[in-house]
Amino acid sequence: MxxxxxxxxxxxxxxxxxxxxxxxxxxxxxxxxxxxxxxxxxxxxxxxxxxxxxxxxxxxxxxxxxxxxxxxxxxxxxxxxxxxxxxxxxxxxxxxxxxxxxxxxxxxxxxxxxxxxxxxxxxxxxxxxxxxxxPFLPAVPGRRDYRGRQLHTVQYRSPSDVTGQRVVVVGGGNSGAQIAADLAHAGIDLTWVTQRPPRYLADDIDGRALFDAATARRRALDEGRIDTGGVASLGDIVAVPPVRAARDAGLLNARPMFTRLTPTGVEWADGTRAEADSVIWCTGxxxxxxxxxxxxxxxxxxxxxxxxxxxxxxxxxxxxxxxxxxxxxxxxxxxxxxxxxxxxxxxxxxxx
Structure with missing residues (x-):
């Protein structure tokens, strides 16, 4: 009916x-x-x-x-x-x-x-x-050949998911930084990779400023004025306390994006490799x-x-x-x- x-x-x-x-x-x-x-x-x-x-x-x-x-x-x-x-x-x-x-x-x-x-x-x-x-997973060469575990943001819950493992976290946004910090604080063997060097917002900037920036950009575009750049002009990562603590302790050291996955890990363009038991895709x-x-x-x-x-x-x-x-x-x-x-x-x- x-x-x-x-x-x-x-x-x-x-x-x-x-x-x-x-x-x-x-x-x-x-x-x-x-x-x-x-x-x-x-x-x-x-x-x-x-x-x-x-x-x-x-x-x-x-x-x-x-x-x-x-x-x-x-x-x-x-x-x-x-x-x-x-x-x-x-x-x-x-x-x-x-x-x-x-x-x-x-x-x-x-x-x-x-x-x-x-x-x-x-x-x-x-x-x-x-x-x-x-969830979006990028088409990275070798992804189907990788024999380890692959998770997306939607599947990750806590460091206990990957206890004792070597983990690669992919993504330079808020979820990538927060999950990398979560693993780093837990002492997980972590490799964090990002498309570009991490861009942290100033420590005193949070969602209030981001909302204002997004609103100002939309208003400028609607009125035919120059694009202010909005949130993207400020940075990619809000330094919430756990992220800030991990960053300041030297636990968040991002490497450039790798070029392919191997059956047992990841490989960069210069041939450098890192073994990984799990890859966590924080890719949006x-x-x-x-x-x-x-x-x-x-x-x-x-x-x-x-x-x-x-x-x-x-x-x-x-x-x-x-x-x-x-x-x-x-x-x-x-x-x-x-x-x-x-x-x-x-x-x-x-x-x-």
């Missing part, structure tokens, strides 16, 4: 909840379909020592500040999960758990959302599926846009062209939280609030 509502939100993580908050404020009937069986989105699957790179008050969704944890300026993933769980309950958001969306199709004046528990029809859809389910993610494939909207770099959050070629579809292309810093807790508000307002206009 087909169920009907004005708006279907696909994804019940931070972006989906922010969308639900603004839809609820506007009195728009909606449902949030989430494949997870518990609240918290991707945060319930991260590594144990992960820290946000913004203080709690700058890591909040619209309407409710994240509580400050005594003695912990930067929240961990468990605190974020607790916050999102409370947020969902506080605003009585209509989340349907354990519902996997299989596809979105045009259906007359609306959109049909096929799920593993039956179809929905809606006048608009908000995609908030995120990126966590689409791609947007999880498979549910929208049948709409045939993808363009360059696998993305869907957008005007703000609205799909350029499908006015009934909005996208939230996939990165700066769907709103400044929209993949962050604090950053998704504004584009979620804009999407809700645009949908209200469409429904009217």
């Amino acid at each position: 087909t169920q009907r509502t004005d708006v279907v939100v696909i994804g019940g993580g931070q972006s989906g909840l922010a969308a639900g908050y603004h839809l609820r404020r506007l009195g728009i009937e909606h449902v949030i379909l989430d494949a997870e069986t518990a609240p918290g989105g991707a945060w319930q699957h991260t590594w144990d020592s992960l820290r946000l790179f913004s203080p709690a008050q700058y890591s909040s969704l619209p309407g409710r500040l994240m509580p400050v944890q005594q003695g912990e300026p930067y929240p961990d993933a468990a605190q974020v999960v607790d916050y999102l769980t409370d947020y969902e309950k506080r605003y009585e958001l209509p989340v349907r758990r354990g519902t996997r969306v299989e596809g979105v199709h045009r259906d007359g004046s609306g959109l049909r959302v096929e799920t593993d528990s039956g179809p929905w029809t809606a006048r608009a859809v908000i995609g908030a599926t995120g990126t966590w389910t689409r 993610f791609r947007p999880a846009l498979a549910p929208f494939a049948s709409l045939r909207l993808r363009g360059t770099r696998g993305r869907i062209a957008v005007d703000g959050t609205r799909a350029a070629d499908e006015s009934r579809l909005h996208l939230l939280g996939y990165g700066n292309w769907t709103g400044p810093a929209s993949a962050t807790l604090i950053g998704v609030g504004r584009p979620a508000r804009d999407a809700a307002r645009a949908i209200a206009g469409l429904l009217a």
Whole structure:
């Protein structure tokens, strides 16, 4: 039996909840379909020592500040999960758990959302599926020949995963630096490799400044002014306390990216080799846009062209939280609030 509502939100993580908050404020009937069986989105699957790179008050969704944890300026993933769980309950958001969306199709004046528990029809859809389910692995020569263990960020939990092993961590962003620091503090035999020398932000810069930089860049581009460079102009790694401590202790010494994997390790262009029992790829993610494939909207770099959050070629579809292309810093807790508000307002206009 087909169920009907004005708006279907696909994804019940931070972006989906922010969308639900603004839809609820506007009195728009909606449902949030989430494949997870518990609240918290991707945060319930991260590594144990992960820290946000913004203080709690700058890591909040619209309407409710994240509580400050005594003695912990930067929240961990468990605190974020607790916050999102409370947020969902506080605003009585209509989340349907354990519902996997299989596809979105045009259906007359609306959109049909096929799920593993039956179809929905809606006048608009908000995609908030995120990126966590689409880890990216680069096509490095020899990767299929390597006989050791290969993990991505999504599979790493703690140094106990690789106790007694020689480990290569690949990636010069925040996840690469945090996981390398995690292993270094635990005394793991670590080789950290990055595409370019690590670029640490100044120690007094955190997510607040990054959000401001991303917002200023978007404003400059919208007004036809010179590109400020945004977050990329400041650096790649926020020096959260564990990273700063490992760096200052001389435990984080990055080597250039290797040219290939061997059956037992990695090799650089000059023939230098390092043996490795495990390789951890901290190489980022791609947007999880498979549910929208049948709409045939993808363009360059696998993305869907957008005007703000609205799909350029499908006015009934909005996208939230996939990165700066769907709103400044929209993949962050604090950053998704504004584009979620804009999407809700645009949908209200469409429904009217």
